[in-house]
Amino acid sequence: MKNRLPATALAAALLAFPAASMATNGYFSHGYGIKSKGMGGVGIALPQDTLAAASNPAGMVEVGSRLDVGVDWFHPTRGSEIRGNAYPDANYDGNDKQDFFIPEFGYNKMLDERTSLGITAYGNGGMNSDYKVNSFERFGATGSSGVNLEQLFIAPTLAYKLTPSHSVGVSLNFAYQRFSAKGLGPFAMSGPGQASASPGNVTNNGTDSATGWGVRIGWLGQLTPDLAVGATYQSKTSMTKLDKYQGLFAEQGGMDIPENYGVGVAFKATPQLTVAADVVRINYSSIKSIGSGIANMTVLGNPLGAANGPGFGWTDMTVVKLGASYQFNANLTLRAGYNHGKQPIPSSETFLNILAPGVVEDHVTFGATWALDKQSEVSLSYLHAFKNTVSGSATAIPASFGGGTANLYMSQDALGIAYGRKM
Numbered sequence: 001m002k003n004r005l006p007a008t009a010l011a012a013a014l015l016a017f018p019a020a021s022m023a024t025n026g027y028f029s030h031g032y033g034i035k036s037k038g039m040g041g042v043g044i045a046l047p048q049d050t051l052a053a054a055s056n057p058a059g060m061v062e063v064g065s066r067l068d069v070g071v072d073w074f075h076p077t078r079g080s081e082i083r084g085n086a087y088p089d090a091n092y093d094g095n096d097k098q099d100f101f102i103p104e105f106g107y108n109k110m111l112d113e114r115t116s117l118g119i120t121a122y123g124n125g126g127m128n129s130d131y132k133v134n135s136f137e138r139f140g141a142t143g144s145s146g147v148n149l150e151q152l153f154i155a156p157t158l159a160y161k162l163t164p165s166h167s168v169g170v171s172l173n174f175a176y177q178r179f180s181a182k183g184l185g186p187f188a189m190s191g192p193g194q195a196s197a198s199p200g201n202v203t204n205n206g207t208d209s210a211t212g213w214g215v216r217i218g219w220l221g222q223l224t225p226d227l228a229v230g231a232t233y234q235s236k237t238s239m240t241k242l243d244k245y246q247g248l249f250a251e252q253g254g255m256d257i258p259e260n261y262g263v264g265v266a267f268k269a270t271p272q273l274t275v276a277a278d279v280v281r282i283n284y285s286s287i288k289s290i291g292s293g294i295a296n297m298t299v300l301g302n303p304l305g306a307a308n309g310p311g312f313g314w315t316d317m318t319v320v321k322l323g324a325s326y327q328f329n330a331n332l333t334l335r336a337g338y339n340h341g342k343q344p345i346p347s348s349e350t351f352l353n354i355l356a357p358g359v360v361e362d363h364v365t366f367g368a369t370w371a372l373d374k375q376s377e378v379s380l381s382y383l384h385a386f387k388n389t390v391s392g393s394a395t396a397i398p399a400s401f402g403g404g405t406a407n408l409y410m411s412q413d414a415l416g417i418a419y420g421r422k423m
Helices: 002-019 050-054 057-063 294-298
Strands: 066-083 090-093 100-110 115-131 145-163 166-182 208-224 227-234 260-268 273-282 317-327 332-341 362-371 376-390 405-422
Touching (some): 050 066, 050 100, 057 115
Antiparallel strands (some): 100 115, 115 145, 145 166, 227 260, 317 332, 332 362, 376 405
């Protein structure tokens, strides 16, 4: 029965993932694992559970043999405004669907004193908008509008202690993503000056899925008994095409997952208090369907879906994460954190990003772990991302759509719980 537990928990987590969607650092999660999420997302130099592989696979050999299962309730508030267009000004509420549940799972086994083998499953990122009143109605769209992007990573991970103070690790990331779009009829125009290279594959085609592979590597060093440092790199994950939406995304439906990398430090300031910081870089601009700007739509022969077609125009993002953990007593650990990253949407690119208003920048987090006994524990986390508004430039809406500007806003709350057990 014990041998079946990890497989059963993983199956349950995977069945739940179709409901997962998020957007915190752009469309990536602010952290991975309930403990990390309670500390602003830090984790590169501070492995705390088997979700460590998502931040730095070298940390898995430090957490030992254990099982972790959790879920995060995610509640974003998002919307948009259109001003100065050929039609009257209007506000649009993108919250017709507002509650999402994001599961996580991790299992790790020490093969010997220096080697661990584990598997971690988690929501890497995602984006959702759901406008009951279509945000493009003035341009001829009908029905509700919005998009839904969900990304799941399953990461088998091998970690090894080179010395008692230095560890390395590698995760082979299998990625699965789902996407759907609705109410985008004006972007499916055909004929001279067409908006899409494949008008029948822009909107209202149900859910499409794609898969791909990538790797994450990491190093963790305990430089002194109180000071640890770490570094990690994740390759670009090349995904299969979203064929049902090859007229929307550049490269005939391409939606690869961008490379990202970071460094971290953790310092044990007192026997009870540990402070940590991570700096992470996410290279959104390297993915054409994410980084290419809407100005490309005005280039003759370069419509949506073309090899160099327009995308969301996101820039690269640098994220700073700060966290603290305090051992209040033998059973209770308290956590807090702060996470900041300049949002990736330029003022000139707000029009298409009505669908993906991932503009939050500042997050505060809190968390706690309660030891049930010597082997098991329950952890909680809470996140609040403060409302941020991005005002579009005066020409953010292309002239072919009547000109004007589009403004975006978003705030977020999340509450997570996880159960962990040493095996």
